[in-house]
Amino acid sequence: MVDIGDPPIPQTTSPLVNMSAEEARKNTIVVVMIGLALCAGGWWLWQHQNGFWAVVLGVLGVGLVVASFGPKTLVAACPFCGARMSGFLQNNKSDGKQTQCPKCYEYSVVSGKTLRALDPASSSQGTGFETPVFKDGIWPRACVACGASPTRFDDLTKRNVNALALVLGRVILVKGTLSGVPYCDQHRDALELKVTQSKKMLLEWRSLRMMRRYVAANRSRQPA
Ligand SMILES: [Zn+2]
Ligand SMILES: [Zn+2]
Known part of the structure; x- marks a missing residue:
């Protein structure tokens, strides 16, 4: 486990532009x-x-x-890492859309003709934020739901795991990685393990703030 604060949120926005x-x-x-x-x-x-x-x-x-001869989708640079993000619709049709960078896993939101970093303070709770399960990943020393000092360490139980993961048996592979999930007295079951059709393993977070800390703590690790 590691003590880690909230990584800074870039204030710069990047414009949505046409493909070259x-x-x-x-x-x-x-x-x-x-x-x-x-x-x-x-x-x-x-x-x-x-x-x-x-x-x-x-x-x-x-x-x-x-x-194929109609209008093309727009592209923009990730406000966090500059990686190229694509698939935004013309004419402000993507306005308000939350989107995740495939490279740094940070979330951004489309606002008018720009892409800006999604601020955990202003983002609604309850919607899921996804990250990969990192190989030999470590947990920030903080409740995964609220960031308070942990008083308990849970393992992911069956109810935190989607049906596909159980069928594929992928869970066994990551059991070691997904034990010792830090929680405070107030929270439990705030983290879910999902396996996608393409057999990628994802963690679904309810707190964007805690998701960002987990990503920052595991920046040098590869997805499992
Ligand atoms: Zn990025
Ligand atoms: Zn908590």
């Missing part, structure tokens, strides 16, 4: 290729008397080809 022309062109080509591949699949099915799926694939394929 080069990138937009690559993006268009990839989408067109997928669209054409679907159309080819549809044509093959049509020849083999599978009319329904032929039409489904054909419609999807044509839709993709058409969409």
